[in-house]
Amino acid sequence: MLITRLKLKNWRNFKNLDVPLRSRTYVIGANASGKSNLLDVFRFLRDICRPAGGGLQKAIEDRGGLKKLRCLQARTDNEIEIHVEISEDADSDPIWEYTLAFKPEGKGLHRVLVAREIVKRAGRSEPVLSRPDKADGKDVLRRTQTAIEQINSNTAFRDVSDFFSETTYLHLVPQLLKHSEIASRIVEGDPFGQGLLQRIAKTPQKTRDARLRRIQQSLEKAVPQFNQLKFEQDKITGLPHLMASYQHWRTHGAWQREDQFSDGTLRLLGLLWMLQESNSLLLLEEPELSLNDAIVAHIPLMIDRVLRKQKAFGRQVIITTHSEALLGNPLDGRAIILLEPASDGTLARVADATELALMQEGLSPADVLLPKTRPQGIDQLGLFL
Amino acid sequence: MSGTIFIVGEDDLCCSAGEALVRYTGIKTTISQRLVAGGAVPFRKKISSMNNVAENIMPVLMIADADQAPCVVVQRNTWLPRGANERLLLRLAVREAEAWILADDVGFAQFAKINQALFPRHPDEAADPKRTLLELIGRGKNRDLRDEMLAPHGSKSLVGLGYNLRLAEFVRGHWRIDRAIERSPSLARVLPRLIAVLANNNMR
Numbered sequence: 060m061l062i063t064r065l066k067l068k069n070w071r072n073f074k075n076l077d078v079p080l081r082s083r084t085y086v087i088g089a090n091a092s093g094k095s096n097l098l099d100v101f102r103f104l105r106d107i108c109r110p111a112g113g114g115l116q117k118a119i120e121d122r123g124g125l126k127k128l129r130c131l132q133a134r135t136d137n138e139i140e141i142h143v144e145i146s147e148d149a150d151s152d153p154i155w156e157y158t159l160a161f162k163p164e165g166k167g168l169h170r171v172l173v174a175r176e177i178v179k180r181a182g183r184s185e186p187v188l189s190r191p192d193k194a195d196g197k198d199v200l201r202r203t204q205t206a207i208e209q210i211n212s213n214t215a216f217r218d219v220s221d222f223f224s225e226t227t228y229l230h231l232v233p234q235l236l237k238h239s240e241i242a243s244r245i246v247e248g249d250p251f252g253q254g255l256l257q258r259i260a261k262t263p264q265k266t267r268d269a270r271l272r273r274i275q276q277s278l279e280k281a282v283p284q285f286n287q288l289k290f291e292q293d294k295i296t297g298l299p300h301l302m303a304s305y306q307h308w309r310t311h312g313a314w315q316r317e318d319q320f321s322d323g324t325l326r327l328l329g330l331l332w333m334l335q336e337s338n339s340l341l342l343l344e345e346p347e348l349s350l351n352d353a354i355v356a357h358i359p360l361m362i363d364r365v366l367r368k369q370k371a372f373g374r375q376v377i378i379t380t381h382s383e384a385l386l387g388n389p390l391d392g393r394a395i396i397l398l399e400p401a402s403d404g405t406l407a408r409v410a411d412a413t414e415l416a417l418m419q420e421g422l423s424p425a426d427v428l429l430p431k432t433r434p435q436g437i438d439q440l441g442l443f444l
Numbered sequence: 445m446s447g448t449i450f451i452v453g454e455d456d457l458c459c460s461a462g463e464a465l466v467r468y469t470g471i472k473t474t475i476s477q478r479l480v481a482g483g484a485v486p487f488r489k490k491i492s493s494m495n496n497v498a499e500n501i502m503p504v505l506m507i508a509d510a511d512q513a514p515c516v517v518v519q520r521n522t523w524l525p526r527g528a529n530e531r532l533l534l535r536l537a538v539r540e541a542e543a544w545i546l547a548d549d550v551g552f553a554q555f556a557k558i559n560q561a562l563f564p565r566h567p568d569e570a571a572d573p574k575r576t577l578l579e580l581i582g583r584g585k586n587r588d589l590r591d592e593m594l595a596p597h598g599s600k601s602l603v604g605l606g607y608n609l610r611l612a613e614f615v616r617g618h619w620r621i622d623r624a625i626e627r628s629p630s631l632a633r634v635l636p637r638l639i640a641v642l643a644n645n646n647m648r
Binding site: 150357359360363364367387388389390391392393410415418419420421426 | 482483574591592595596598599600601602603604605606607609
């Protein structure tokens with residue numbers, strides 16, 4: 060399953076947004092145009108559906124309250140609405156539609172209340188769920204929770220809830236892995252990859268070896284001198300470690316632990332591991348960081364190859380990027396979302412007919428779309444410094 | 445002492461083809477610089493500075509696609525600066541460098557598991573060698589190549605993500621220039637002057 064359409068109202072810096080999504084979707088835009096805010100919608104839905112300690116109120120609170128979530132440009136209408144369509148594959152009709160709208164109570168306890176929650180399933184004329192219903196009218200407290208977060212209420216659309224809750228987000232910060240002393244606590248869902256080693260440790264040995272072998276094959280090509288990758292448990296402390304051997308002037312090379320790996324090696328490793336870990340939506344935040352352009356250029360192909368080997372080619376991956384090298388690839392022009400800041404919040408769009416035609420003639424998204432994400436007036440930046 | 449050469453390609457494929465040509469001459473030469481211009485416009489912009497390099501430092505081999513120009517020679521002459529140095533070799537594949545790949549029908553048929561009879565007899569004259577090559581791969585039996593070199597069904601891109609990588613792999617490891625020059629006169633014409641310049645370079 061994958062999300063094929065996303066509609067938003069008043070979500071962070073998007074006053075209105077309506078975009079199609081495909082199995083690989085690239086989100087491009089200038090700094091502060093809202094790339095991460097767009098990914099955050101999927102994390103928000105995941106946080107609502109999380110089996111342990113999830114829920115609408117918690118998800119909102121974790122983001123600093125409704126005030127921080129709502130679009131600054133939302134002046135008269137203070138309701139936030141999220142609508143997603145889920146299909147079997149990118150070109151087929153949706154099998155599920157989920158709509159959630161919520162807003163402040165506006166009086167009394169000033170709680171956040173669900174304004175609408177609708178679930179539709181293909182082939183049914185009536186929605187599977189349509190709130191607020193009679194019971195919600197009698198008991199306002201019910202409206203502080205979504206139906207999708209409750210096992211008792213979501214039986215008829217458990218698939219949707221499971222799908223949301225399995226979303227993975229990765230923005231690996233190498234320093235957190237290298238310096239365990241600054242990483243005091245692992246944030247829920249481990250967005251920054253601190254728990255990577257524990258994840259690897261928990262994987263059954265056979266699966267782990269197979270995955271590490273695949274990672275090793277890719278790293279051999281990307282990192283010169285890189286030789287071998289293995290997993291080890293420290294004999295004294297019991298802590299899990301990754302070890303890599305580098306070719307060296309000594310005959311047996313040198314074994315290094317993850318705290319000695321380069322930032323780029325660690326990020327690549329994290330990316331390749333997460334690709335193999337599950338089969339649900341994967342969100343990647345700027346995978347190009349710390350990596351050489353020549354390697355970045357191969358990231359889209361690398362993703363395809365790993366997923367093809369995993370027999371999970373249809374897995375949905377949404378990637379935010381600034382990278383010219385990455386977008387220099389012959390990517391499917393329909394799979395790129397362009398964010399353009401405007402006076403009334405950020406506008407999101409896909410390539411228009413002319414731009415698609417240009418890309419079909421062999422120009423890359425870096426030629427056609429990337430120049431449009433350059434902040435206006437940036438050419439004068441140097442004059443002020 | 446072996447001489448050195450600077451190779452400039454409009455894209456990665458042109459560059460790899462240039463390297464293969466230098467190796468094919470059998471004249472001991474070090475490829476000291478390799479530059480992928482990334483498009484016809486940046487490629488043209490490099491020509492005048494490359495002329496200076498040829499004049500003062502080392503020979504330069506520049507390879508680009510002529511795309512749909514009616515006459516390669518006319519186009520080349522308009523691109524070259526007046527009084528260009530003789531060590532600057534600017535070569536244009538008649539339409540696209542893919543024609544030079546197709547010219548080695550035996551090699552590419554093996555590489556992509558394609559029936560050799562399907563190849564165009566005169567690849568230089570093929571109207572759109574890239575499309576021809578993509579069609580051939582589509583009819584071939586190498587699943588990996590089909591997956592990575594062809595655009596997915598319905599996609600709005602021309603080629604697949606692994607297109608350049610796979611072609612470069614072919615050019616480096618499998619492309620036989622001796623076979624290719626028999627079917628591609630434009631490729632054959634590159635060699636005499638390249639050999640002359642490289643030989644001259646080694647004598648200095």
